[in-house]
Each structure stands twice: as C-alpha cells, then as structure tokens.
Amino acid sequence: MAMAGGGASLHLINKPTIPPMACAPGTIQLPEKIRNSKVLVLGGTGRVGGSTAISLSKLCPDLRILVGGRNRDKGAAMVATLGGNSEFAEVDIDNVNSLEATLNDCDLVVHAAGPFQQTHKCSVLEAAINTKTAYVDVCDDTSYAQLAKTFKDRAVAANVPAITTGGIYPGVSNVMAAELVRLARSENKLEPERLRFYYYTAGTGGAGPTILATSFLLLGEEVVAYNKGKEIKLKPYTGMLNIDFGRGIGKRDVYLLNLPEVKSAHEILGIPTVSARFGTAPFFWNWGMEAMTSLLPMEYFRDKNKVQQLVQLFDPIVRALDGFAGERVSMRVDLEFPNGRNTIGLFSHKSLSVSVGTATAAFALAVLEGSTKPGVWFPEEPEGIAVEAREVLLKRGSQGTFNFVMNKPAWMVETNPKELGLGIYV
C-alpha cells in the first residue's frame, strides 16, 4: 500500500527545495526515504508517458518505474528501453478494479493516458485518492482540469498530494507565469495587467496520435479568455498574431485555443487579461485548422468518433510531413504592465516529445520530494509547487533547451534588431 512507503506521506517530508546531492553526472540523488519509490506511468507506452518514464529513470535510476497501458507488446518494448528497474502493468483506466489494484502498490501515478478532452470522469485521480497514491496528470483540457479540482477536499481528507496540468504546456508554462508575476510584484513593485501564453510546435512535435486528436477536439471548444477581468468567449483558431519566439524558432503565427492555464492563471495569479495561442508548422497546417473551424460546425469536433476518423485520415500525412517539419517546441510567456513595460519567459527545445517528458518528470519529482500539499492543485498554486521549489522545477524542466530565458524584456530575446532610439540598434 502506498501509504506506508511514500504516497500520502510524501508531503510530510516537507523539504521543497532539496538540492541535487553529489551523484553520477546527469542524475539526481533522492533522499533515502523516497529513492526507491514506485511510480506508475499511465500511458507509459505512448509518447508523452514513455518520454516521462525515460526521463525519470535517467534522472533517478533507483526509482521503480511501472509502465501502464493496455498493449503488452508496446509495454515490453518500453520496459526493454528502460531496463532493470522497470516493469509493465496491463491496466485500462476505464476499469476501476484493475486501476486500483495496480495503484495499491505505487507511491505516485503519472497520468498521461489521454486524450483528456471530452472525458467526463477523473477515474485515475479518484483511484489515486481511494488508494492514497500521489498524483500528477498532463491534462491539457479546461473542463477536465476544473473537474479534477472538484476532488480537492477528498484529496485533502485522504492526505493525497495531486497536481493537474503538470506537463510542459500547460505545466512548466504555468510555473514560468507564476514566477514572472511573483518577481514583478516583489522585486519591481509592478502590478501586471496582461498575461499571454504563446506556444509553437512544429508538426506534431514527435508526439503520438493522441495529440492530433487533441488538436481536433480543441476546435470543438469555445475559447475562454479574460479581458480586463471579464470572461469572454471566442472562436477557436482565430485572433492570429505573429510572435517572435527568439533564436532558433523566429517569428510564427499563433491562434487562440481553449487551454486550461488561461482560467487557472487568471484566477490564481489575479491577472485581469489572459489568453493563450498556439501555432504549428508547416504554415498550411494552420490554414487547414482555420479552414476546418470555418467550414465544420463546432459540434463535429465534439464527437470523439468523428475526430477519430479525422485522425485516421490525417495521421499518415502529418507523420510524413513531420519528417520535414522537425519537432521543435517553443513557449513564450508575456507579462505586460500598464506603463507599457513587459517581461517575458522563453523556452525552446528541439523536440516536444523529449521536453514534455523532462517537464513531466520535474513535476513527478517535486511531488515525490514533498513540494505539494494534500489536495488537487494547478502548478502555479503555491500549494501545488511550493514557491521555494519553483526554481528547481524550472531548472529540471528546462533541461535540454537551446534557449531558456526568464524575466527579460521582449526586445532582449527577439530576433529582429531593435532601435533603442537615436538610431542605436541592439
């Protein structure tokens, strides 16, 4: 039972900023009490879960990794990649009994068995609470994340720490936003008025077929954004902006999408105007998404079966073009102030499928180390990732980036030379 070894007792360790101790290069020495924790990665046979399992086992070779999924062959292949300290567990998240039986023996579950869109029950979170197992998901859907939040009191009563939306975006991007806001308020004594999340991923970013389904399912959701404190609803894949993601990525078109970090950041960080935009490459995928949004009714994208047919139709073409598009990913988080000043965070990596695993592993380790209080939290909540633990999380989560910048004015990271005035360019 997770209760004894780790799981519910993890938060009691209460050492949120445990620095990496001396150990083999590229690895983290976890404290004795949690070094051999057992982590179930659901969706561990997929791209995001698989990448998380690989990252966890590289960073902390003593962790015991349980790869969870429905397909034994894919499970065996992942276990062969991970080596000694891993096993496969055949588990279907829709089968509560098999889920709870597997969780009974685990300290932490990482839920990456998406899609989260159009999923109306949090079966893994409920099972985690029932079995007193710590929990992280990589949910990227607003309704699902809000539903997960309704389990907060039950998680508190069961002494279970849980984080929802703990991947790269949302996930690391939320923590970047929280840090920018904290620094603005504490060091610069400035009150931000606008927060904007911009994301770019080439092709599918090397992620699995589920990510394609996710993109189509998001076209069935009205975009929730906030303008001067008021909630507004907008059409998906509209409101295009051309954003400079800095060196290695350059300027990219991005479009409005309904993403959970908009609501959570507005409510938790208290910023009056918040929105999120996403763009992909090659450019005609953006045009295709725009065209589909105009031509097909939103109800079409809410039907999981229809979306599955679209995925089957487009997946081979998308995969073929992925070879040319690459799988770069970039996130830019912009914070603006009433005086016209801004400060930004930037994260660019050559591979989404690698960096999403690194990011999710950083959340998993933070929970294991006791940085998360009992309850269900978003990453930007101090009870989710303690303020003192954010720096370590960002350091771990940004490993492998070719450009990671925090708290700099936009002109310092953009690719075009800027005129400072009087003909002086930088």
Ligand SMILES: NC(=O)c1ccc[n+]([C@@H]2O[C@H](COP(=O)([O-])OP(=O)(O)OC[C@H]3O[C@@H](n4cnc5c(N)ncnc54)[C@H](OP(=O)(O)O)[C@@H]3O)[C@@H](O)[C@H]2O)c1
């Ligand atoms: N927050 C973030 O930063 C972020 C970023 C990227 C993606 N995501 C989300 O991550 C999720 C996974 O994406 P992916 O690219 O890894 O997809 P994927 O490669 O298709 O993997 C999905 C995995 O889920 C497993 N799965 C599906 N239904 C299951 C069920 N009923 N029971 C047990 N396992 C089940 C599948 O395993 P079997 O088929 O072997 O059973 C598969 O391994 C998506 O929902 C995506 O939106 C989040």
